[in-house]
Amino acid sequence: MTFLRLAGVSFAHPGRPVLEGVELALAAGDIHCLVGRSGCGKTTLLKLAAGLLAPTRGQVLWGGPATAAHERTGFVFQAPTLLDWLSARDNVLLPVSLKRRPTAQDMARADALLARLGLADRAMHRPGQLSGGQQSRVALARALLPQPPLLLLDEPFAALDAITREELQRDLLGLAREHGTTVLFVTHDIAEAVFLGDRVSVMAGGRLSHSFTVPPAARTRDTPAFGAGCAQVREALGLEVSA
Numbered sequence: 001m002t003f004l005r006l007a008g009v010s011f012a013h014p015g016r017p018v019l020e021g022v023e024l025a026l027a028a029g030d031i032h033c034l035v036g037r038s039g040c041g042k043t044t045l046l047k048l049a050a051g052l053l054a055p056t057r058g059q060v061l062w063g064g065p066a067t068a069a070h071e072r073t074g075f076v077f078q079a080p081t082l083l084d085w086l087s088a089r090d091n092v093l094l095p096v097s098l099k100r101r102p103t104a105q106d107m108a109r110a111d112a113l114l115a116r117l118g119l120a121d122r123a124m125h126r127p128g129q130l131s132g133g134q135q136s137r138v139a140l141a142r143a144l145l146p147q148p149p150l151l152l153l154d155e156p157f158a159a160l161d162a163i164t165r166e167e168l169q170r171d172l173l174g175l176a177r178e179h180g181t182t183v184l185f186v187t188h189d190i191a192e193a194v195f196l197g198d199r200v201s202v203m204a205g206g207r208l209s210h211s212f213t214v215p216p217a218a219r220t221r222d223t224p225a226f227g228a229g230c231a232q233v234r235e236a237l238g239l240e241v242s243a
């Protein structure tokens with residue numbers, strides 16, 4: 001089933017065309033990674049997918065469960081964007097507490113998500129008392145709390161060290177599978193895209209120039225399948241591929 005489709009989507013900021021006739025189809029439950037050079041329009045595409053921007057041409061078509069547009073998507077940005085004066089648990093509860101008073105069940109769900117992400121003993125800590133990786137985990141838990149069918153991630157792990165980044169990639173993969181969440185993930189990092197993606201699309205010249213299906217074997221690093229996936233993406237980006 002196609003979950004979200006961008007059909008011939010174009011977008012221009014004032015005086016600056018960014019996207020030209022983008023075609024993208026997300027299958028339900030897929031993790032789709034988008035790789036491209038800085039400034040090529042990845043964030044703009046995510047905002048169009050979220051309905052935060054409207055296309056100047058083309059359509060964004062929703063084929064997922066019938067929910068209000070703002071309830072369809074969770075968003076995780078590069079910076080965790082947590083509220084400094086709230087505990088980790090209250091940050092996770094924010095999508096609920098902006099609408100109504102959280103129930104005991106909401107709090108139990110927030111605590112369960114924090115525990116799933118290894119933060120059981122940090123629920124009452126404020127963001128300033130957490131490491132960068134822990135703050136990113138809180139941001140991920142916050143995005144997942146309303147159980148959105150679609151999760152949009154804009155380089156969420158870019159600022160993290162390599163070890164924490166790999167841990168969070170595994171956590172994201174596990175959580176997306178457990179919840180059946182469809183994911184659109186923007187990254188500069190080719191290895192991250194190949195590790196996480198069921199599909200990887202390369203963005204260049206305002207459109208998706210290449211799209212690949214990644215075999216499940218590529219989810220183990222240091223396998224030929226992983227190496228081949230990275231080489232394919234490098235080539236599509238016009239980067240040197242070692243022999």
Ligand SMILES: Nc1ncnc2c1ncn2[C@@H]1O[C@H](COP(=O)(O)OP(=O)(O)OP(=O)(O)O)[C@@H](O)[C@H]1O
Pocket residue numbers: 013014016018036037038039040041042043044045
């Ligand atoms: N509000 C805006 N007004 C005008 N131009 C903008 C605006 N937002 C982004 N742009 C321009 O649109 C282009 C695409 O920006 P976008 O943020 O989508 O790129 P990106 O691929 O996500 O970049 P990065 O990888 O560096 O985050 C860039 O050239 C940027 O300068």
